[in-house]
Amino acid sequence: MIYIKFQDLSEEKQEELLQVSREHVTHIFGESIQKYVDETGADYEKLIDEEMIKNLYTYDYVFNI
Template sequence: MIYLNYNNLDAETQERLLSNSRADVERRHGNDLKAYALKHHLDFEMLLHEEAVKNLYSYTYVFNI
């Protein structure tokens, strides 16, 4: 098995994983993030993107060759 982190993946794979992570974060924490963004006058999309990137580094990527 080979263990990789997000930075070791190609650009297309990174973009797909970021999209999946974004959807996951929005599904789990979307309402909380919206409320936080409104309260602190932040851009929701920027906040969602930052949380999606943080979420990516909590994943473990394992490939069987």
């Protein structure tokens, strides 16, 4: 669960959330994505970025107002 102040939806906070999601995706799926990249020649960074954005939708957010 991610706690966010409703007033703090700044660009910096959004970047922080993206970074947390990126680290989470890399930790969980990094090896399998790298294996896929090695087999197909796909772009690793692009795949991580796509999964990072999808991953944001799996979090539960609590907004403190």
